[in-house]
Amino acid sequence: MSTARNYVSTLKAHSFLFQELKNLCILHLKGLTEQQLKLAIIQENLFQTGSLRRRKELGTVVLKRMYVLDAFLIGRLVNGDIETGKMIALYSIMKTDALFLDFMVEMIADKLSIMDLDLNDQDFVIFFERKQQQNQVVRNWSKSTLHKLAQVYIRILVESGLLRNKNDDRELIRPIIDPDVKDYLAKFDIVYMIW
Structure with missing residues (x-):
C-alpha cells in the first residue's frame, strides 16, 4: 500500500x-x-x-x-443474519481506518488465500515493521501503541467471528456471509477478498 x-x-x-x-x-x-x-x-x-x-x-x-454504508448494507446489517451483520460492521471499520484496511488486505486476506489460518504475534510484528518502513507516522509510534493496536485488532477479529482465540492460539475462520452481500461487495470494493 x-x-x-x-x-x-x-x-x-x-x-x-x-x-x-x-x-x-x-x-x-x-x-x-x-x-x-x-x-x-x-x-x-x-x-x-x-x-x-x-x-x-x-x-x-x-x-x-x-x-460509509449504503442503504443495502445498512438494511442487511439490521435485518440480516448476525454473521453477515458482523462482517458488514467489520467492512465499515476497514472503510474508515486505512491501517486496519491494510492489515486486513495484506495480512488476513493473504493468509486466507493460502489457507494459513494461524495468526501469531510475529504476524503483527511483521506487519507493523513493514508499515514503519513505509510510513513516517507509523515509524514514530511507540511500541506500546503498536502493541495496543495489535490487541484491538485481535479483539475486533474475535468479536467479528473471523478469529478463534484460545490460550494464545489464534485461528482464522473463513466467515459465512450472505451470498448477496458478498456479491454486492465484490462489485464495489477490494475488501471482498477476505470473504
Whole structure:
C-alpha cells in the first residue's frame, strides 16, 4: 500500500462496536436525521456509556462507520443474519481506518488465500515493521501503541467471528456471509477478498 496513507492509531480506543452500529442503523432506518441521531447518542445515552465525553467520542466514530454504508448494507446489517451483520460492521471499520484496511488486505486476506489460518504475534510484528518502513507516522509510534493496536485488532477479529482465540492460539475462520452481500461487495470494493 502507499506510503502516503493517512494512518491513525485511534482504533485502539474504539474496538468493534457492533451493537452500537446496529442500534444506530436501526434508528437511521426509522428515518431519524443526523441531528436526531446525535441527540439519541448524547442525551438518551444510546450507547450506555458513562461520560459525556465518551458518548461524543463513540458517536463520532459510529456515525462515521454508518455513513460509509449504503442503504443495502445498512438494511442487511439490521435485518440480516448476525454473521453477515458482523462482517458488514467489520467492512465499515476497514472503510474508515486505512491501517486496519491494510492489515486486513495484506495480512488476513493473504493468509486466507493460502489457507494459513494461524495468526501469531510475529504476524503483527511483521506487519507493523513493514508499515514503519513505509510510513513516517507509523515509524514514530511507540511500541506500546503498536502493541495496543495489535490487541484491538485481535479483539475486533474475535468479536467479528473471523478469529478463534484460545490460550494464545489464534485461528482464522473463513466467515459465512450472505451470498448477496458478498456479491454486492465484490462489485464495489477490494475488501471482498477476505470473504
